[in-house]
Amino acid sequence: MAEIAAELVAVERMLWSGKATSVTAQTTEGEIGVLPGHEPLLGQLVENGVVVIRTTEGETLVAAVQGGFLSVSTAKITILADSALWAHEVDTADAEARERDASTDEERELAQSELRAVKRLQES
Template sequence: MADMSVDLVAVERRLWSGRASFVSAQTTEGQIGIMPGHEPLLGQLVEGGIVTIVDTEGTRIVAAVHGGFFSVTADTVRVLAETAEFSSEVDVAAARQVLSDGSASAKAQLAAQGRVRAVDAAAS
């Protein structure tokens, strides 16, 4: 089975590094899926987006990402986010509270939306 080297890195920490068969990310141009052998590209991640990685064992890793970019070559994907957290780390109640708080900033609202989407994506 073909695979590629994938790194998911935020400013404050490396979240995941390993071999994967598929990566999906939300970009400013839309949703993109990357498989081994993909054409090289550079993309900008959306604020409040999610990244999904399917490792070589078939395990889905889902993370909420907030800004940043990713680069793709034929055998590597590097996701460099401003901030990121695994769906399993998300405090869903706190994220939903931000979404219901009309006084929260637009950036906080987008980050909360991404967190909730990551949890939902991991559950499906």
């Protein structure tokens, strides 16, 4: 199976680096799926989006991301997020409470992004 190097990096930490068979991300132009051999591109990630990485080991990694960029070259996919959180790190009850009790749209959207990532992980 074809593979490509990939990284998911947030301002506060490196989340993952390895070989992937595909990466899916939500950009300002819509959802994009990137496979090995994809044309080079630079995309802006949406606020409160989800990134899905399928590794060469068969794992599906899902993260909630807050803005940033997706860079695709012939040899590598790099996701540079303003912030990111693995779906398995999300406390669902806490995120639901924060969504319900949010005092700003930004707080509500952040909680919704985390819940979407959890749902995406459960679907994979």
